[in-house]
Amino acid sequence: MVLKNLNDLRRLVNGSSRRRLVLAAAQDQHSLGAIIRAWKADIIEPIFVGDKAGIIDVCTSNNYDITGLRIIDEPNTEMAIETAVRMVSSKQADILMKGKVGTAPLLKAALNKDWGLRTGNLLSHIALFEVSTYHKVIAVTDVAMNIAPTLKEKIAILNNSVSCLNHLGYVMPKVAVLGAVEMVNENMSATLDAALLSKMNQRDQIKNCIVDGPLAFDNAVSLESAKFKGIKSEVAGDTDLLLMPDIEVGNVLYKSLVFFAKAKVASIILGAVVPIVLTSRSDSEQAKFDSILLAAAACK
Amino acid sequence: MIEHLDQIEEKVLTLGRKFRIAVACAQDSNTIGAVHKAVDKGFAEAILIGKSSEITSVCKSDSFNKTQYTIVEADNETKASQEAVRLVKSGDADIVMKGLVGTDKLLKAVMDKEYGIMIPGAVLSYVAALEIPAYHKLLFITDTAVIPFPDLDQKIAMAKYAIEMAVRFGIMRPKVALISASEKMSRHFENSNDYAIMCKMADRGQIKDCIMDGPLDLFLACDKASLSVKNVSTPVDGDADILLFPSLESSNPFYKGMMLFAHGELAGLLRGTGKPVIVMSRNESEKSKYYSIALSCLMA
Numbered sequence A: 001m002v003l004k005n006l007n008d009l010r011r012l013v014n015g016s017s018r019r020r021l022v023l024a025a026a027q028d029q030h031s032l033g034a035i036i037r038a039w040k041a042d043i044i045e046p047i048f049v050g051d052k053a054g055i056i057d058v059c060t061s062n063n064y065d066i067t068g069l070r071i072i073d074e075p076n077t078e079m080a081i082e083t084a085v086r087m088v089s090s091k092q093a094d095i096l097m098k099g100k101v102g103t104a105p106l107l108k109a110a111l112n113k114d115w116g117l118r119t120g121n122l123l124s125h126i127a128l129f130e131v132s133t134y135h136k137v138i139a140v141t142d143v144a145m146n147i148a149p150t151l152k153e154k155i156a157i158l159n160n161s162v163s164c165l166n167h168l169g170y171v172m173p174k175v176a177v178l179g180a181v182e183m184v185n186e187n188m189s190a191t192l193d194a195a196l197l198s199k200m201n202q203r204d205q206i207k208n209c210i211v212d213g214p215l216a217f218d219n220a221v222s223l224e225s226a227k228f229k230g231i232k233s234e235v236a237g238d239t240d241l242l243l244m245p246d247i248e249v250g251n252v253l254y255k256s257l258v259f260f261a262k263a264k265v266a267s268i269i270l271g272a273v274v275p276i277v278l279t280s281r282s283d284s285e286q287a288k289f290d291s292i293l294l295a296a297a298a299c300k
Numbered sequence B: 001m002i003e004h005l006d007q008i009e010e011k012v013l014t015l016g017r018k019f020r021i022a023v024a025c026a027q028d029s030n031t032i033g034a035v036h037k038a039v040d041k042g043f044a045e046a047i048l049i050g051k052s053s054e055i056t057s058v059c060k061s062d063s064f065n066k067t068q069y070t071i072v073e074a075d076n077e078t079k080a081s082q083e084a085v086r087l088v089k090s091g092d093a094d095i096v097m098k099g100l101v102g103t104d105k106l107l108k109a110v111m112d113k114e115y116g117i118m119i120p121g122a123v124l125s126y127v128a129a130l131e132i133p134a135y136h137k138l139l140f141i142t143d144t145a146v147i148p149f150p151d152l153d154q155k156i157a158m159a160k161y162a163i164e165m166a167v168r169f170g171i172m173r174p175k176v177a178l179i180s181a182s183e184k185m186s187r188h189f190e191n192s193n194d195y196a197i198m199c200k201m202a203d204r205g206q207i208k209d210c211i212m213d214g215p216l217d218l219f220l221a222c223d224k225a226s227l228s229v230k231n232v233s234t235p236v237d238g239d240a241d242i243l244l245f246p247s248l249e250s251s252n253p254f255y256k257g258m259m260l261f262a263h264g265e266l267a268g269l270l271r272g273t274g275k276p277v278i279v280m281s282r283n284e285s286e287k288s289k290y291y292s293i294a295l296s297c298l299m300a
Helices: A006-013 A029-040 A052-061 A077-089 A103-110 A151-167 A189-202 A217-221 A223-228 A247-259 A285-298 B007-014 B029-041 B052-061 B077-089 B103-111 B152-168 B191-203 B218-222 B224-230 B248-261 B286-299
Strands: A019-024 A044-050 A070-073 A095-098 A124-130 A138-141 A174-179 A210-216 A241-243 A264-270 B019-024 B044-050 B070-073 B095-098 B125-131 B139-142 B175-179 B211-216 B242-244 B265-271
Touching (some): A019 A077, A029 A044, A029 A052, A029 A285, A052 A070, A095 A103, A138 A247, A151 A189, A151 A264, A174 A189, A247 A264, B152 B265, B152 B286, B175 B218, B191 B211
Parallel strands (some): A138 A241, A174 A241, B139 B242
Antiparallel strands (some): B125 B139
């Protein structure tokens, strides 16, 4: 079952008990609005860790009614992060979300060897886009975390994303490994890695998905374009997941989808014990809400 | 379609012409014997280059009629090689054949930038058609003679040469198996990366007119029963027409093993030259030498 739009994620969380989301350094005006909305929609049960006075202050000035919600008072930001992460590793929470704190200290805590959220897998970012010009949701990885992944890292990124999509109901997601061209070109290393990933998939060394690449962006998402170029591929024109060659391509694609194509987006970090929501201040409240929804749907 | 090596001469005879073979250092009864058979069959003329007194005595002792041949005096290996190449380059002969001369000396003349007969920029390689009673059809193998450790570009050239020869035999879309020790992609076998890249190039039409898969081990390449045992599906389907080996150290013992232990015969030819060059090792049977002469005429 593939997602037609991001709202389809609701079906995946309906009926299951609310996921407990812990917000680290919760005195954050940029995430509280989306969290309250997700709580009211029965998607999550928020737990706030941070400066209690600050949290109440933000809620009061925005008219957020947080009666009955659990607040753990920890004014020290570093301690707030540690407390939030420890709640997840001790299974008192199902989702970790970044509040008023930098990405680096949060991830550092998440990767702590003693009480962090390591699984042994690489952490990677997945973003799901709802674009009016594509016939279904399209997932993209990695547009925000791994800068210039090696082949080995691409395999890890792919495995993280495929396992997430499998969990969301995609039995055999179609993965396009993106290049500037669909031909193998010895001067473009992305096309060579793409060929290796395809073969590993054929040999069942990358499982539970169909991988083809290199594919150029146009033939990855347009059957017409693929036909025009005479490409025989199960993936071309019907891609569920795009694997980016590096963060620069990925990040520009992500932002052009959002700004030019007015795409809706939901994104989370994969590879830790639980999904991590790492939205940035510039994300819309809708994007934050959809990311929380995705995290809830992605919970094991 | 040519299904047995002895059908090559039939096909050559249908071409209705005599191919002029320039033999460098022809004072060798084994070589003259093979050439004599081709002359006898009516599809070849021979120009015997070398020490004329020795050539005459070989003809005499083997009771070949030396008046059937043009004999050209050359008193050493280098001069004989240069003369053979010169004759072909000037159009006075069609094919160069190695007699009692070191391969390196002959190839030096063939590859000479000014006086040689290489196709500019072409990879020099070698393709052999093997007939092995234990296999259900001819098996083309490359490279058993020239390139010790082919890189990706050389492997691509080798595949194209072998495909071209198989097609000339009437095998449309030959099945090409890229041979390794296992079908899995592995960082321990660097060739598997080249193989994956080549497969994708075949997918994308960058290597044409073939069905290609690899890495494959020899069982998966040539034995259908192994596919179900190993639960591997491959378009080569245990029915390979062409085996591409990763190194001379693997290909050369393979073909010699087939000759020694499996009653194999072969027809082999250098590729990458503008005109055919027959290079045989002295241990080759007279039958194989004759097949190679016929093959060179077919490919001329």
